[in-house]
Each structure stands twice: as structure tokens, then as C-alpha cells.
Amino acid sequence: MHLAYPAVLSALLFCTGLYGVLARRNAILVLMSVELMLNAVNLNLVAFDVWLSKTARDTLHSGQALTLFTIAIAAAEIGIGLAIVLSVYRNRGTSDIDKLRDSAEGHESDGPDGGALAAEQADQAEQAGKAEATA
Amino acid sequence: MTTTTLAVLVPLLPFLGAAAGLLLGRTAPGFVRPLAVLPTLASLVLAVLVAVRQGGHQAIGAATELTPTGSIPIELALYIDGFAALVAILVGVVATCVQIYSTGYLRDDPRYPSYAALVSLFTSAMLLVVYSGDLIVLLVGWEIMGICSYFLVGHYWETPEARAASIKAFLVTKLGDVPFLIGLFALATDAGSFRITKVLGTVASGGLDHPTLIALLLLAGVAGKSAQFPLHTWLPDAMAGPTPVSALIHAATMVAAGVYFIARLLPVFEASQAAMVVLAVMAAVTMVGSGLAALAQDDIKRVLAYSTIGQLGYMTGALAVGDRGAAVFHLLSHGAFKALLFLAAGVIIHAAGTNSLAAMSRMRGLRDRVPDAYWTMTVALLALAAIPPFSGFFSKESVLGAAEHVATGHTESAPGAAGWITLVAGLLTALLTAAYAMRLWLLTFHGRGAEAPDHGRQPLTMTVVLWVLAVPSLALGGLAYRSLPGWFDGRDLTPALTTSVVGTGVALVGGIVTYTAWRHTTALVARVPLGAVAAHPEGDAGLVEAEAIASHKPAYGDVAYAPDPADPGRLLLGPLHRHAAVGFHLDAVYSALFVRPVLAGASLVRFLDREVVETYVRGAGALPRLLGAAVRRAQTGNVQTYVSALLAGTVVLAVAALLVATGA
Numbered sequence: 110m111h112l113a114y115p116a117v118l119s120a121l122l123f124c125t126g127l128y129g130v131l132a133r134r135n136a137i138l139v140l141m142s143v144e145l146m147l148n149a150v151n152l153n154l155v156a157f158d159v160w161l162s163k164t165a166r167d168t169l170h171s172g173q174a175l176t177l178f179t180i181a182i183a184a185a186e187i188g189i190g191l192a193i194v195l196s197v198y199r200n201r202g203t204s205d206i207d208k209l210r211d212s213a214e215g216h217e218s219d220g221p222d223g224g225a226l227a228a229e230q231a232d233q234a235e236q237a238g239k240a241e242a243t244a
Numbered sequence: 245m246t247t248t249t250l251a252v253l254v255p256l257l258p259f260l261g262a263a264a265g266l267l268l269g270r271t272a273p274g275f276v277r278p279l280a281v282l283p284t285l286a287s288l289v290l291a292v293l294v295a296v297r298q299g300g301h302q303a304i305g306a307a308t309e310l311t312p313t314g315s316i317p318i319e320l321a322l323y324i325d326g327f328a329a330l331v332a333i334l335v336g337v338v339a340t341c342v343q344i345y346s347t348g349y350l351r352d353d354p355r356y357p358s359y360a361a362l363v364s365l366f367t368s369a370m371l372l373v374v375y376s377g378d379l380i381v382l383l384v385g386w387e388i389m390g391i392c393s394y395f396l397v398g399h400y401w402e403t404p405e406a407r408a409a410s411i412k413a414f415l416v417t418k419l420g421d422v423p424f425l426i427g428l429f430a431l432a433t434d435a436g437s438f439r440i441t442k443v444l445g446t447v448a449s450g451g452l453d454h455p456t457l458i459a460l461l462l463l464a465g466v467a468g469k470s471a472q473f474p475l476h477t478w479l480p481d482a483m484a485g486p487t488p489v490s491a492l493i494h495a496a497t498m499v500a501a502g503v504y505f506i507a508r509l510l511p512v513f514e515a516s517q518a519a520m521v522v523l524a525v526m527a528a529v530t531m532v533g534s535g536l537a538a539l540a541q542d543d544i545k546r547v548l549a550y551s552t553i554g555q556l557g558y559m560t561g562a563l564a565v566g567d568r569g570a571a572v573f574h575l576l577s578h579g580a581f582k583a584l585l586f587l588a589a590g591v592i593i594h595a596a597g598t599n600s601l602a603a604m605s606r607m608r609g610l611r612d613r614v615p616d617a618y619w620t621m622t623v624a625l626l627a628l629a630a631i632p633p634f635s636g637f638f639s640k641e642s643v644l645g646a647a648e649h650v651a652t653g654h655t656e657s658a659p660g661a662a663g664w665i666t667l668v669a670g671l672l673t674a675l676l677t678a679a680y681a682m683r684l685w686l687l688t689f690h691g692r693g694a695e696a697p698d699h700g701r702q703p704l705t706m707t708v709v710l711w712v713l714a715v716p717s718l719a720l721g722g723l724a725y726r727s728l729p730g731w732f733d734g735r736d737l738t739p740a741l742t743t744s745v746v747g748t749g750v751a752l753v754g755g756i757v758t759y760t761a762w763r764h765t766t767a768l769v770a771r772v773p774l775g776a777v778a779a780h781p782e783g784d785a786g787l788v789e790a791e792a793i794a795s796h797k798p799a800y801g802d803v804a805y806a807p808d809p810a811d812p813g814r815l816l817l818g819p820l821h822r823h824a825a826v827g828f829h830l831d832a833v834y835s836a837l838f839v840r841p842v843l844a845g846a847s848l849v850r851f852l853d854r855e856v857v858e859t860y861v862r863g864a865g866a867l868p869r870l871l872g873a874a875v876r877r878a879q880t881g882n883v884q885t886y887v888s889a890l891l892a893g894t895v896v897l898a899v900a901a902l903l904v905a906t907g908a
Contacts, residue, residue: 127891131884206883213881 115156122149136194136204140187147183151176247297248306251322254290254332255371255385257283258339262364269357280360281343284367288336291371295329300731305377305441316432323377323440326731327572331504332374334579337716338496339367341709345587346488348703349594350786359399363492366392370497374504379428379438382505386469389498390417396493397485400790405797409481416478420468427461430454431512440508447511459512459519462505463526470502472560473530476553477830480537483545484793486786487590490545495552495586496579503559503575507568514566517659524564524662528669531557533828535676539683539813540824542806543599543796544589547684551628552582554673558643561666566658567646569732573725574639580716581627581636588621588710590789591702592688599792600800601684602808606693606769613696616707618689620714625685627717629678629751632744638721641739641747644670648743667743674747678754683812686762692769761812768810 122145129142158172198204261283268275298304307321324332343363350356369392372385391414398410432438434453435446446452466472471479471494482494493499506513506523513519531554538550555578562571593599595614596607604610611618627636647670649655650663725737800806808814814821823829 131888131891209883210881212879214876214879 112156112160115152119149119152119156122146122152134205134207136197136206136209137191139206140190140194143190144183144187147179151179154179247294247304247324248322250290250297251294251304251306251324251375254287254294254336255368255375257287257290258364258368258371262361262368265357265361265364269361273357276357276360277347280364281340281347284336284340284343284364287367287371288333288340291329291332291336294324295333298324298326298329300326300329303441307377307439316436316438318380318438319378320381321377321439322375324375327504327507327568328374330576330728330731331500331572332371334576335367335370335374335497337713338492338579338583339363339370341583341587341713342488342492344705345491345590345709346486348705349488349590350486351703353786355399359396359486362392362395363489366396366493366498370501373501377440379432379440379443383425383428386465386501386505387421389493389501390414390421390469393417393482393493393498396489397482399486399489400484400786400793403484403790403794405481405793406484406790409478409484413478413482416475417468420465420475422464423461424465424468427458427465430458430461434458443509444511447515452512452515455512455515456518459516460522462509462512463519463523466502466506466560467526468502469505470499470556470560471553472502472526472556473533474830476530476534477827477834479553480541480546480549480827483543483549487545487586487593487789490549491583491586491590494549495582499552499556500559500575500579503556503563503571506560506563507572507575510563510566510568513563514658520564520566520658520662521665523560524665527557527561527564528665530554531561531669531673532676535673535680536817536820536824537827538680539676539817540821542601542800542808542811542825543793544592544601544604544684544688545586545599547601547680548582548585548589551585551677551680552578554677555582555628557673558640558670561670562643562646564658564662565647565650565666566655567643567649567733567735569729569735569737570639570642570646572732573642573721573728573737576724577627577635577639577716577721580713580720581624581634584620584624584710584713584717585628587706587713588617588624591617591706591710592621593792594702594706594788595696595699597697597699597788597792598795599789600796600806601687602800602806602811605687605691605766605808605810607691607696608693610691610696611689613698614702616702616710620710620717621688622685623714624717625681627721629681629755630674630747631678631751632748633722635717635719635721637744637748638725638737638739640670640674641744642725642737644674644743644747645738645740646735648740671746671750675750675754678751679758679816680813682755682758683762686759686812690762692766758812758816761815765810765812765815 126142126145126147126149129145130139133139133142154172154176158170158176161172162168162170194204197209201209261279265276265279268279294304303323303325305321305323307319309317309319343360346356346360346363350359353359366389369385369388373382373389376382376385394410394414397413398406400406401410428438431443431452434451435443437443437446447455452458464475468475479494479499483490485494513523534550534554534557538547538554541547541550555574559571559574559578562568562574591614592604592610595617596604596610598604623634627634630637630640632638644667647663647666650658651660651667652663653660725739729735729737817824826832
């Protein structure tokens with residue numbers, strides 16, 4: 110199999126993941142998109158490992174070994190990520206990334222409740238602004 | 245103990261007393277009075293011992309060099325000749341009297357410990373100036389006196405007059421001290437040494453390259469310290485200090501330091517004829533101007549201050565005609581009677597509750613309230629007016645005699661012009677002196693009107709001292725004029741017949757004219773009521789005086805002047821009175837020439853600093869602030885925006901790397 114097929118496939122996968130990370134609003138879907146990007150990289154690693162072992166005398170298969178590492182780390186990462194999303198959802202009642210803007214300049218946060226309150230107020234202001242803009 | 249050890253102890257004891265007084269003032273208040281009086285008294289005894297051992301013979305000299313200082317060595321040197329020995333005794337006597345007097349005068353003053361320590365420090369500095377044989381060591385004492393004077397004049401710093409006067413005294417004397425320092429350096433460079441003996445040796449051998457320049461520079465410092473025209477304006481204002489300080493610093497010792505300095509270095513001044521004539525003109529202007537001003541003052545202490553300026557003018561006049569014996573003779577007798585006048589004035593201010601002559605002239609029987617002050621002040625005023633046989637007569641006649649000698653060409657030590665200037669001004673001043681002494685006496689003790697207030701007897705410490713000082717005021721001149729030449733240059737100090745007759749005659753005329761004028765005006769006293777009396781007349785004398793000074797301006801419109809038509813000085817001076825009362829507008833001239841330009845310059849500097857420099861600083865800060873605000877707007881809190889920016893950056897970098905790699 111020519112190297113171009115897995116390479117193009119992995120590029121498509123990566124672009125899909127990237128689009129998801131940049132455009133999706135739901136935090137869980139963002140995490141899924143990250144997984145897509147990781148798997149694109151994995152595919153690349155495996156494909157190039159095969160290609161290199163044909164042309165050069167690389168008998169260690171370090172590409173495949175690295176893929177195993179990536180899968181393990183991705184599993185850990187998704188576990189932590191989902192846990193964070195879960196706790197954010199429990200606290201705020203939403204996992205919408207657009208509404209988690211506590212690190213914005215000029216944002217005043219005093220404690221989790223105050224922060225939530227401020228975030229809600231900011232949301233309301235934002236919605237009002239949007240309503241005005243659409244009107 | 246050797247004489248040198250004794251002489252070292254003389255300035256050292258009051259210094260140690262001052263240090264101990266400052267340290268123990270708060271923790272052990274019981275020791276403050278002994279620590280103030282005893283070291284000064286001990287150093288007086290030692291000074292007398294030193295004088296007895298020196299005996300007016302060969303000068304005692306000793307020197308030690310602590311450390312090499314480069315080009316011209318500075319040595320801790322003693323040089324005690326007859327002048328130094330006798331002036332040290334005067335300083336010791338006056339300082340002891342003042343310390344004893346102060347224990348009564350500032351009885352309840354909370355700042356007495358620091359006051360007494362500063363007076364001790366001042367005494368020590370003056371004795372250092374007197375005994376020092378090295379010009380730099382002399383300068384150290386000279387400057388310590390300046391700073392002590394600043395602190396002591398400002399003792400009543402609650403009153404604005406005292407604050408202003410202390411700063412003025414400091415600045416004006418420093419104005420003279422800067423040229424003085426340069427003059428000392430120039431002198432030492434020419435002579436190759438700061439030792440007075442070596443300097444005088446160089447002068448004698450004609451080794452001085454710029455005598456006129458050096459003499460004039462030194463003269464500026466002397467004019468500042470000895471309150472000679474045109475730097476005399478600080479002395480009348482310095483009367484805002486406590487009376488004992490006025491007696492010690494501004495009558496008997498510090499102001500005499502300048503005269504004493506010239507007396508020591510007289511050959512340097514004699515090397516330049518121009519300097520001697522300048523000295524004579526300075527003395528003449530000082531004498532006559534201060535005499536006129538004294539006749540118009542309303543504050544009893546300001547009369548005495550102007551009188552001090554005038555008497556110092558006599559001393560500089562004597563130096564201008566090259567007779568330092570006469571100058572130091574007048575310094576000694578003047579020190580005694582002027583200290584007495586001031587201390588008596590302090591008693592009178594306490595008893596009357598006011599320092600205004602106009603108010604005193606409306607009090608009947610003030611002399612019965614303070615008989616000690618009345619009698620001693622009469623003695624001192626007669627000495628001041630140079631009536632024989634009081635001590636002022638002999639010393640003043642020796643000055644006039646020396647001037648007459650030079651004027652008629654009997655000696656070649658000084659230019660004849662200096663002799664004539666001093667003689668004419670001296671005789672004119674004798675007239676004025678007698679006039680203002682008479683006016684002071686009549687207005688103070690012969691008032692008419694309400695009975696003087698009775699605050700009980702004055703403290704014993706204050707009255708005994710007056711009698712102690714009355715003895716030299718009465719008898720010093722007559723007893724000493726025969727023996728003093730042995731201590732000095734050996735020149736005769738016996739009063740000459742012509743100048744004595746003319747001088748005494750002129751003084752009598754002045755006194756009689758003033759008396760007639762007083763008889764003429766005294767009827768007006770009852771018609772124009774005047775007078776403000778201190779709020780707490782039962783307080784200690786220092787408090788009464790501070791209140792009297794503070795209330796003079798609100799009550800009479802000026803610190804120096806009272807609108808009193810019953811004043812004989814007003815009749816005598818006529819249209820001149822208005823100008824004389826304010827010291828011939830010299831303060832106004834200085835304020836226009838120096839004070840206002842300096843203040844304008846200061847406000848200009850403030851404007852440049854506040855408006856120009858700070859604008860640049862703020863501008864430098866404003867741009868980064870603006871940039872920071874712009875960058876902060878990028879931080880939206882939306883993670884996806886950040887990642888998008890990251891991606892864009894990565895793409896740009898990748899493309900750039902690709903382009904560089906392919907060499908496009």
C-alpha cells in the first residue's frame with residue numbers, strides 16, 4: 110500500500126479533529142475532537158514506521174512502540190478531561206465552552222459561587238447584546 | 245599640671261558638660277543645673293590660672309599633628325598670648341554669669357536641659373576660637389558657634405519671629421563664612437601653613453602675594469560674625485531669643501569673635517592699605533547707622549542690639565587704625581557692661597511684662613520694683629555712654645586716641661584716611677550713644693502713668709549676677725588701663741586729653757539734648773495710652789519674654805516700632821525716625837535683591853520639576869500603559885480563540901520555515 114493513502118487519511122482525520130476543537134461548543138465534543146487528532150498522529154506513526162522499516166533497516170519499530178505510549182496517555186488524558194467536564198457541569202450546570210470565560214481580562218471571580226454568579230451575569234449581558242445585535 | 249594641659253581643659257570642660265547635659269537631660273533632671281554651671285565655672289577658674297601663668301609675657305604655643313592631611317598640615321595648636329588669655333577670662337566670666345542667670349530665668353522651661361547644654365557647647369566653641377593657634381581649628385569653633393546661635397535664637401520656636409530670626413541669623417552669617425573660608429585657604433596657600441604664628445611670620449617677611457584679596461575675603465566673614473555693615477541685619481532680629489542668650493552670644497562673645505580674629509591677624513590686614521580703609525569705612529557706617537537706629541527702636545533689647553553693633557564698630561574702627569590693644573580693651577569692657585545691660589533688661593522685661601519702651605514709659609515706679617536692675621543698669625548705661633570714670637570711658641577713649649594718633653600722622657601703621665574716618669564717626673557715635681542710653685534710661689525707669697505691676701521679687705540667681713557684672717563695668721577701665729599694655733602690644737592706652745574732653749563733652753551734649761527732648765515730650769504720655777502686657781506675668785521670665793516678643797507686632801504693628809508720640813527719639817530724629825526704626829530699609833533692600841530672586845528661582849525650579857520633568861516621566865509611562873490595555877483586550881477567556889491564534893501562528897511559522905528551507 111502506498112504511503113500516500115494513510116497519510117492523506119491521517120491528514121483528513123487531523124483536520125476534522127482541529128475543526129472540532131476550534132468550532133465545537135460542547136466540551137465533550139471538543140475532547141472527542143482532540144482524540145481524533147491524536148489518532149491521526151497514531152495512524153501517521155504506524156504508517157511511517159512500516160514505510161521506514163521497508164526502506165531502512167529500522168528493526169526496533171519505534172513508531173509502533175510510540176503509538177502504544179500515545180494510546181495510554183490519551184486514555185489517561187480523556188479520563189481526566191471527562192472528570193473536569195463532569196465537575197464543571199455539576200458546578201455550573203453547563204459544559205458549553207463559550208460560557209466558561211473566567212480567565213478573561215477584567216473578570217472578577219470571588220469563590221466558586223460568586224464566579225458562577227458573575228458568569229451567569231456575563232451570559233445574560235452577552236445574550237442581551239446578541240439579542241440587540243440580531244434585532 | 246602644665247599650662248598647656250590647663251589650657252586644653254579650658255575649652256574641653258564645657259564641651260564635656262554639654263555632652264553630659266544632652267545625654268542626662270531626660271534621665272537625670274537633677275544633674276542638669278550643676279552640669280550647666282560647674283564646668284563653665286571650672287573653665288573660668290582654669291582660664292584665670294592660665295592667664296596668671298602666661299602673665300602677658302612670651303606667648304605659649306603648643307601643637308600636635310594628629311594625622312598628615314596632604315598638602316598643608318592641619319594641627320591641633322594652642323597659641324596663648326595676652327589677648328587670648330584675657331579674652332578667655334571675659335568669655336568665662338560672662339558664660340558663668342549667664343548660666344547662673346539662666347537657672348532662674350528659664351526656671352520652668354521644659355527645654356532647659358538642651359538649652360543649657362547648647363550654651364555650654366557654645367562657650368566651649370568660643371574658648372576654642374580664643375585659644376586656637378591653627379586657623380582650621382579656629383574655623384571649627386567659629387562654625388559651632390554659628391550653629392549654636394541658630395538653635396539658641398530659635399529657642400522659642402513656637403513664635404514665628406524666633407523661627408524667622410534663627411534662619412536669618414544662620415543664613416546671613418553663612419553668607420559671610422563662605423568668602424571667609426576661601427580667604428583662609430588663600431592665606432594658607434600663600435603662607436604654606438594654617439598656624440597663626442607661621443602666617444604672621446610670612447606676613448612679616450613680606451611673603452604674602454595677594455594681601456588685599458585675602459584681607460577683603462576674611463573681612464566678609466568677620467562682618468557676618470561681628471554684625472558689621474552690610475551683614476549686621478541678623479543681630480537685631482536675633483533678639484527674639486531668650487535674654488541670657490542675647491547677653492552671651494549677641495553681646496559679649498560670639499560677635500566679638502570677628503573682632504578678636506582681626507586682632508590676631510592684624511598684620512595680614514595691615515599689609516593692605518585698601519583693606520584698612522575698607523575696614524574704617526565699614527566701621528564708620530556701622531557706628532553711625534546703628535546709633536541712629538538704636539534711637540528709634542521700641543523693643544528694649546533691639547536698642548541694646550543696635551548698641552552692640554555700634555560698639556563693635558568702635559572695635560573694628562580701632563583695628564582699622566592698627567591698634568589692636570585698644571580694640572581688645574574695648575572688647576573686654578564692652579563684654580562686661582553689655583552682658584550686664586542685657587541681663588538687667590531681662591529682669592526688667594520680666595517685671596514689666598513687656599519689652600516695649602513705649603509701654604514702660606507709661607508705668608510708674610518700675611525702678612522700685614527692680615532696684616537691682618535699676619542701679620546696675622544705670623552703671624552699665626553710664627559705661628556705655630563713656631562717662632568717666634566708668635570702664636567704657638577708658639576703652640572708648642583709647643580707641644578715639646588711637647584714631648587721633650593716626651589721623652594726625654603720629655604713626656605709620658595705618659592710612660591717615662582710616663584715622664580721620666574712625667575719629668569723626670567715633671565722635672558722632674559717642675553723641676548718639678549717650679543719646680540712646682539716656683532715652684533708654686528715661687523711658688524705662690521714669691515712666692508716668694499707672695503703677696507698675698508687682699510680681700514679687702526677682703529670683704536671687706538673676707539679681708546677684710547683675711552686681712557681679714557691675715563691678716567690672718564700673719572699675720575695669722580705670723584699674724586696668726595702666727597694666728593692660730603689658731598684656732597687649734605695649735602701646736599706651738591712657739586716655740589722651742583732647743579726645744577725652746571732646747568725647748566726654750559730646751556724650752554729655754547727647755545726654756542733655758535727649759533729656760530736654762524727653763521733658764518736652766513726656767507730657768504726651770498721658771494723652772496717648774499704649775501698652776500690652778504679657779498674658780502670664782506670674783510665669784517664669786522666659787515665658788514672659790516669649791509672650792512679650794510675640795505680642796509686640798499685634799499690639800504696635802511692628803517688632804521694632806511703636807506709634808508713640810511721647811518718644812524723645814521721635815523728636816530728635818525728626819523725619820529720619822521712620823527710616824531708622826526699620827534699620828534704614830536694609831532688610832527691604834535685601835529682600836528685594838536676594839530673598840525675592842531666590843524665592844522666584846525656587847518657584848521656577850518647582851514649576852520645571854512639577855510640570856516639565858514629571859510630564860516626561862508620565863509620558864514615558866503612558867505609552868506602555870496604552871499598549872498593555874490593547875494587549876489585554878485579546879484575553880477574552882475563550883479557549884478556542886487562543887487555540888485558533890496558536891494554529892495561525894504555527895501555520896505562519898511552518899510556511900516561513902518551508903520558504904527558508906527551499907530558499908525561495
